[in-house]
Amino acid sequence: MRPNLNLMKATLTGALGGLLFGFDTVVISGAIDALVKLYGLSPSGKGWTVAIALIGTVIGSLGAGHAGQRLGGRETLRITAVLYIVSAVGSALAWNWPVLMVFRFIGGLGIGASSVLGPVYIAELAPAKWRGRLVGAFQFNIVLGILIAYTSNYYIRTLGLGANEWRWQVGVAAIPAVGFLILLFGIPRSPRWSVSQNRIDEALSILKLMGDPNPEGELEDIRMALKQEHASEREPVFQWKYRYPLFLAITIGLFNQLSGINSILYYLPSIFTSAGFTLISGDRQAILIGFTNLVFTVVGMGFIDKLGRKTLLLIGAVGTAACLAAVSWLFITGAHSGALVWLFVTYIAFFALSQGAVIWVYIGEVFPNSVRSKGQGVGNASHWVMNTILQLVFPVVVANVSRSAPFTFFAAMTVVQFFVVLFTYPETRGQSLEELQRKLLKA
Secondary structure, X not given: OOOOHHHHHHHHHHHHHHHHHHHHHHOHHHHHHHHHHHHOOOHHHHHHHHHHHHHHHHHHHHHHHHHHHHHOHHHHHHHHHHXXXXXXXXXXXXXXHHHHHHHHHHHHHHHHHHHHHHXXXXXXXXXXXXXXXXXXXXXXXXHHHHHXXXXXXXXXXXXXXXXXXXXXXXXXXXXXXXXXXXXXXXXXXXXXXXXXXXXHHHHHHHHHHOOOOOHHHHHHHHHHHHHHXXXXXXXXXXXXXHHHHHHHHHHHHHHHHHOOHHHHHHOHHHHHHHOOOOHHHHHHHHHHHHHHHHHHHHHHHHHHOOOOHHHHHHHHHHHHHHHHHHHHHHHHHOOOOOHHHHHHHHHHHHHHHHHHHHHHHHHHHOOOHHHHHHHHHHHHHHHHHHHHHHHHHHHHHXXXXXXXXXXXXXXXXXXXXXXXXXXXXXXXXXXXXXXXHHHHOOO
C-alpha cells in the first residue's frame, strides 16, 4: 500500500507539533543576548533563561504519557497547541524577567508533551512499511521549525525594531500554533487508543479510513497484543519485563543530547560572535546550518527504512565525533576561525541523518502498545533532563573553563555512543509494532 490522503493529512497535522517544537526550542538563540543586556544576566542567569523552558519539557514529557493514555493523543495535542499559543503571546508581552520565565516554562510543557504524543500518534496510524518515513515527518518538521526560527530571527533583526526586537522574535510563534490547533479538529483518533478503550467499531473505521489493506487483520493483531499485555491505562511502564525497551529509550535520549546538538543550536549566534562574527553574520551562518539540518534530515528519512535505524546511528556517531573534536581543537588553537562554520555544517549533516532522523522513530517503536505513550514519555524525559542540565552548564563552562571544553566532552560522549549502539541496540526496521513487542520483551 501507499499512504492515502487521509493518512497523509493526519501525519502532517501530527507532525506540525514538531515544527512548533523546533521553532520554540531555538528561537531564544536570537533573543538571548538582548535579554542578557536588558536584565543584566550572569552566565548562570543566561543558562536559566534557556533552561527554564527545558524544565517544562521534562514535566510535559512525563505527564503526556498518562494524558495520552487517558484522553487520547489527538485530544492531548490540542492542549499542547493552547500551551504554545499562551507561551508565545505571554513571552512577547512579558514585563519582567520572572514573567518571561513563567511563560517560557508553559511553552516547555507544550514542547515536552508534543515531543511524546506527536510521534506516538503517527506511529500508531502508520503501517510498518511506511512507519519510519511517516514518523520521520515529525523530525522533518522539527528541523523545519529550527530553520524558520533562525530565518525569522535574522529577518526581524534587519527591521531595526530596537528594544522590542526580541519580543517579536519570541511572539511570532503564536501564528503557526493557532494553525496547529485548528487542524487538530480535522483528524481521527489513534485506532490503537480506540481499541484500548474498547471502541472497536471506531478503530475499524479509522483503519479503513487510513487505507489499511487488511483492517480486520490489523484490528485483531492490535486486540491480541493488548490482551496479551493486559493493557489498560493503569499499566505501569517501570516493570522488570520492560527493562530492555526502557534501556533503549533512555540511552538514545541521553546520547542525543550528549552529542551537543541542542547546546550548539541554542547558543549558535553566541558561539559565532565569540569567534569574531557579528550578530547579523552569525544569524546568517545559523540559517545555513538550519538549512543543512533540514536537507540531511530528508536524507536520513529516505534511508531509515532502507539502511535501518542502527546503521544510521553508527554512521552519525563517527561523523559527529570527528567534527566535535575538530571544533574543540579550533577553539584551543584560536586558528582557522573561518572553518568553524563548515565544521558545524558537517556536524549537523551527520547528526541530522542519524540521531535526528532516528530518535523519535526508535523510541516510538520499542515499547508495547499498552505503555507506548508512557514509554515515549520516559525516553523523551531522559532527553529533556540531559538537555536541561547541559544548557544550564554550557554558558558557565564556556565563561569559567574554556570555549573548547564542552566540545571535547561532547566528542568523547559520541564515541561512547558508538559502542553502546554497536553492541546493545537491535534493528527495528520493517517489523510491525506487534512483532517488535514480542521480540523485545523476550530479550
